[in-house]
Amino acid sequence: MATLVEIAAQIVASHASSTPMTSDQLIFEISKVHSALKNLEAGEPVEGVEEPKASMTVKEAFKKGEVVCMLCGKGGFKTLARHLNTAHGMKPGEYKKQFGIPGKQPLAAKNYSEARRKMALDRGLADNLAKARGVRMANIEAKKAVPAKAAKPAKAAKAAKPAKVTKVAKAPKESAKAKVA
Structure with a gap:
């Protein structure tokens, strides 16, 4: 079985593969993860494990040209969902729930949302959407207006089918060369 140091090193290595870190940061992370694992193994509470708090306000995180993640502080995103x-x-x-962001607040930069809205209007997507909604509502209303189907009448006996007519094969035509000869 792997030792706590090896497990801590694997955890930090996987973290470092996605986040650039200096050697001092790596050593600090390994010791921090090792002590947390040691406390977990002993059944003691892990120090420093709290719900992350916003280091910035919602207004600072949602700028006009970019969105900044309030969890890790990374910025430059057009949208935050991915x-x-x-x-x-x-x-x-x-x-949104964790940071108290209103439900109607989009997780996208304001410029990005405005550009997408403008593009949709230029392409006439709003008109297409309105037409589609109208057709859908008409179909729903039509279904409501149709009374329940009456019981189907019993099927009549099948009429005798007429015999199939087969084509008579024609004799092959003589080619123009054969007539001349």
């Missing part, structure tokens, strides 16, 4: 899923294994609803 980062939350891949880096933190978190759904947008959980993230």
Whole structure:
């Protein structure tokens, strides 16, 4: 079985593969993970394990040109949903709940949302959506208006089918060369 130091090194190595770290940071992380594993093995509470608190306000995190992750502090995102899923294994609803972000607040930069909205309007997607909703509502209303189907009448006996007519094979035509000869 692997020792606690080996397990801690594996944990930090997997973390370091996705996050660039200096050698001092690696050593500090290994000692921190090792002590946490040691405390867990002894049944003691792990120190420093708290729910992460926002180091910035919602207003600071959602800028006009970018979105900054309030969990790890990384910025430069146009939208935050993919980062939350891949880096933190978190759904947008959980993230909003954890940091008290209003439900209607999009997890996207304001410029990005405006550009997407403008592009949709230029392509006429709003008109297409309105037409599709109208057709859908008409179909729903039509289904409501149709009374329940009456019982089907019993099937009549099948009429005798007429015999199939087969084609008579024609004799092959003589080619023009054969006539001349």
